[in-house]
Amino acid sequence: MxxxxxxxxxxxxxxxxxxxxxxxxxxxxxxxxxxxxxxxxxxxxxxxxxxxxxxxxxxxxxxxxxxxxxxxxxxxxxxxxxxxxxxxxxxxxxxxxxxxxxxxxxxxxxxxxxxxxxxxxxxxxxxxxxxxxxxxxxxxxxxxxxxxxxxxxxxxxxxxxxxxxxxxxxxxxxxxxxxxxxxxxxxxxxxxxxxxxxxxxxxxxxxxxxxxxxxxxxxxxxxxxxxxxxTEPGGVQTAAWKFRFENRWLKEQELTDIVTGHWIYSGNQDMTGKLHHLSTHLSSWIRRLNQDLKDRIASTKNMLESLRDKEDPTSLSRTQELRDTLSNLLAQHEAYWKQRAKQF
Structure with missing residues (x-):
């Protein structure tokens, strides 16, 4: 737990x-x-x-x-x-x-x-x-x-x-x-x-x-x-995952090319096979879109952790800047999830 x-x-x-x-x-x-x-x-x-x-x-x-x-x-x-x-x-x-x-x-x-x-x-x-x-x-x-x-x-x-x-x-x-x-x-x-x-x-x-x-x-x-x-470090925490198409993807210029290309690439597979193939690649694509924000959040946290024990003026000033940056990044992430929740 x-x-x-x-x-x-x-x-x-x-x-x-x-x-x-x-x-x-x-x-x-x-x-x-x-x-x-x-x-x-x-x-x-x-x-x-x-x-x-x-x-x-x-x-x-x-x-x-x-x-x-x-x-x-x-x-x-x-x-x-x-x-x-x-x-x-x-x-x-x-x-x-x-x-x-x-x-x-x-x-x-x-x-x-x-x-x-x-x-x-x-x-x-x-x-x-x-x-x-x-x-x-x-x-x-x-x-x-x-x-x-x-x-x-x-x-x-x-x-x-x-x-x-x-x-x-x-x-x-x-x-x-x-x-x-x-x-x-x-x-x-x-x-x-x-x-x-x-x-x-x-x-x-x-x-x-x-x-x-x-x-x-x-x-x-x-x-x-x-x-x-x-209570049990090393235990695997997994969350159930289901593919769902998100309306916001329609605003991405790459979407049409990705859907067309992978639908054709899936060849003679039946409808179920084509949909599975396409959903797998769409999931990878959207993860890459979201990864930049997650990477910036993780990087900011790492920099804050490295400054946690430092008391010099430069480090303190940098710490406050990074806290503000992290708050802004988390607010962006929060806005994304709120927008996403309205689609279902």
Whole structure:
């Protein structure tokens, strides 16, 4: 199972949905947990339908803050156990494994309410004996090594969070890639980076998913990075594919020559054979048309990844340029998919 977790900082933002759709298209998550959606349930349902998820559950935002959502791929795989403004607790069912438990978590950002977050973790730990994993934005760190900035993280907060994790029999899953998942004021003297987003699991869960990996991803929207938990890395994710003719192809000057040439080239084959031959070559042709945009998106992401740990003025300026470029490319890609959806 592939689980995507992201503090998206508002699904109503024009840049948020293209970023989210690109994450879903690229990584094909089975389940997605979103925090700080800043929207109501009708918006989450709209996105569920648009992205093709079978199920969704959301906790409405409180004014202009908060909001949680979970979306899952297959109708009967997820059962909601309980929820609050800070968590969604789920039982997951997979054909190849016994049921297990996943909690999407959003810790209180206010310093004065951290103890409430830790108390919630301990209370959740006592509610079930299923193999358990928590994932999300905890708004806490476990050590000073998980922060980069000129002001040290308060020791009492590190100690309190660590004690809550230990008493709940949870273990931190190591993260691959860039070590920090949240940043603020990058490039300024008071810049801060921290690993606020993480996954925690019980020993029972870790023994069942011994090869599980957690990866820090990129997104041009939000000051939080998405994180991706893969319980079985190396598993093949495939999507059903059917050939469909798209009306927009009629605007391409090459189309007539391609159809005529391959219809003649297919020779004496029967109608079914000719259509199969033609659809195969049309699919290859349209993939080449779409590949340029995908290549530019991938190239921009690679350049952003290479600059992630650099703090010099030139790199910071280039990072902002690339983030704007990526947002524009994703908006183009989003417009293409919206146009395509109207044709069916």
């Amino acid at each position: 592939i689980i995507l977790s992201w503090n998206c900082r508002g699904l109503g933002h024009t840049r948020a949905v293209p970023n989210f759709r690109e994450l879903v298209r690229t990584h094909m998550p089975t389940l997605v947990f979103l925090s700080e959606t800043l929207v109501l349930s009708n918006k989450v349902e709209e996105i569920r339908i648009y992205l093709g998820f079978d199920g969704a559950f959301s906790v409405n935002c409180d004014g202009r803050s908060g909001g949680l959502a979970v979306l899952w791929r297959y109708r009967d795989m997820c059962s909601i156990l309980n929820y609050s403004q800070n968590h969604i607790d789920m039982k997951l069912s997979e054909s190849s494994y016994a049921d297990w438990r996943l909690t999407g978590f959003y810790g209180f950002p206010e310093t004065t309410r951290r103890r409430q977050s830790w108390s919630l973790i301990r209370n959740l730990a006592a509610t079930s004996t299923l193999p358990w994993c928590m994932i999300g934005d905890f708004n806490d760190i476990l050590s000073h090594a998980e922060k980069r900035g000129h002001i040290a993280h308060p020791e009492w907060m590190i100690r309190g969070f660590r004690e809550a994790i230990n008493k709940s029999n949870l273990h931190d899953l190591p993260i691959q890639g860039h070590p920090f998942t949240w940043e603020r004021h990058r490039g300024h003297i008071n810049s801060v980076e921290e690993q606020l987003d993480r996954a925690l699991a019980t020993a029972h869960w870790k023994s069942r998913f011994a090869q599980a990996t957690l990866t820090n991803l990129l997104a041009s929207h939000s000051d939080h990075s998405p994180i991706l938990l893969d």
